[in-house]
Amino acid sequence: MIAATLRTTAPILLVALGGSFTTKAGIFNIGLEGQMLAGAFFAVIGSIWTGSAFAGVACGVAAALAFALAFAVLVVTFRANEVVVGLALNILAGGMTISLMKAIFGTRGSIVGHGIVGLPKVQIPGAQALLGSWAPLISGFTPIVYVAFIAVPLLVLFYNRTRLGLYIRVVGEKPEAAEALGISITRVRYTASLLCGLLAGLAGAHLSLGYITMFTENMSSGRGFMAVAILIFSNGDPLKVLAGCLLFGFADAFSLRLQTFGFPSYLVLTVPYVVALTALFALSYRARPKIIKETLASMQKLLSVDRNSSAPVDKNPQ
């Protein structure tokens, strides 16, 4: 059950961590779902054409990056509405993958077989000796699962210790300050969007090449939107993202388990969505006093900035 949780957590964790870049940069990225779906589809295509799972992953990432680039061009350069562009790109990804599936394979529904190469499972040497029957907790996952979990501490370091990470945060929280410091908001937001596409593509590739090697219509099935829900209440902080994703991964694994006990599958399948919604509502209820406090604080800052004329870039209160 725990191993299953880790496995179901990985894709949503990756896509949510990707979204953390855009969230931190002050972009509301509802297009994660589409990037993930495009990544899943082209990972399968790449895997068939090259016969290599890793080349497939590269293709998936490239496709997700293309979507991320389109998102950035429209939202950052043309300043189109993020929600509109994100939704349109999601619809585009859905329609495009189905159209291409029909054009290339002549079928609807799903692609199975055709020589899709799945990702290998990594056996960590010594795990069996060290942990005995607990070995499946750390060993035997696909490389992408490891990447997902290693990315969490890396991102914490990235935001706190690197210049780009700082820039992303400044752009997201105090765009005026960033402008005053001479940081190119456009460039930072493009970078954040592309980093997001990179991780979303990996997440998609994990869906189609990870444990099942197939692609089905709309196989991302709302995971991108759940990731957006997590991002809203975690504010993109990697550790909180991890906590939220583990919750959903658990809900996912739990619903699969319930199904084997004979609960009606339709009801069981709603569990992850219900959990996501409940978390969203509960945490926004809790955030209520914080919003008021933050508004007051930012108003005070505005007043003091007016008096001092030079605006110091303060480390943001976490």
Added chain:
Amino acid sequence: MSDRLRAFSGQIIAVGVALLLGAIIILLVGESPVRVLMTLLRGAFGDQEKIAGTLLQTTPILICGVAACIGLRGGMFNVGIEGQLFLGGFAAAWVGFSFSLPAGIHMLAALALAVVAGAAWVAIPAFFRARYNTNEVVSTILSNYIAVLLTSYFTIFLFKRPGGWSETPPILATAYLPEIFSFSRLNWGLVIGLLLAVGVALVFRYTSWGYGVTMVGSAPKFAEYGGVNVKRQGFVVLLLSGAVGGLAGGVETLGVHHRFMEGFAPGFGFDGLIAALLANGSPVATIVTALFFGALRSGSLLLEVDTSASREIITVIQALIILSVSAQVLIKRRGDSQAGERRWKF
């Protein structure tokens, strides 16, 4: 007025660009764009049955579009119309097959429950949006998935017609929305949609409530100073939007399918939202954009038969249209600050 004219011509140019991009994609998929276009036109307007078919597809898109317009006017993205449509459709079917009432009254009762179901389904996201500022885009999207699964559960586990597919028993004839012509399933739902679009437009234009909603949508701070209860109004706007979304499902059930089946109306809610966005939140303009999307949908049925392209190519074209519309109009708005808040209007 010339401003509006310029905005309109900009919209047309954007649609043109999108169609061009669509043509390139069709070429990539290995079909001739001209052939696809001709097939689409033939499938949408070829003869009177085809035209009726187009209007039949237009009906739910139009009603969903009006639902989206109500939300957009008040600054709310109701992306959950799809879910409200499913629940409304199921509620109408349930009234239709489990009660026997006099003709007419039966139909009205079914439609009324569809409206209530749609409003009820959006009530919780609407409450949290109004009260605690929970993002309504994400909450309504997530509730779509739940609505689809829940109605499937109702249909298959509670009301499945013995021996049938995954569908409920057929509704009684007393609850049918009557057909307009004998040769098509086109029904009075279209008239309901048209009246609704015009009615909502009039409400926005001539009532103080409608003015308040528009004000909240375009300048919430200003509206608050002007004495509008922004929170309560946001709640009411989403609720009304959900009610109309439910009505769309009821009309579809009572007018076309005469029962509820699993996946009975895929994508109408999203098409409606896109139509409303393309119409810039104007219910009357939504009549035109819904007709356009209805034609695309109905033309795509022939597309699947006559060409090697799949009918999902039209969703690609729709998405491209929205993308290019969202980009091109903003070129004129370069002036405002990058840090400034973005609104839905584009």
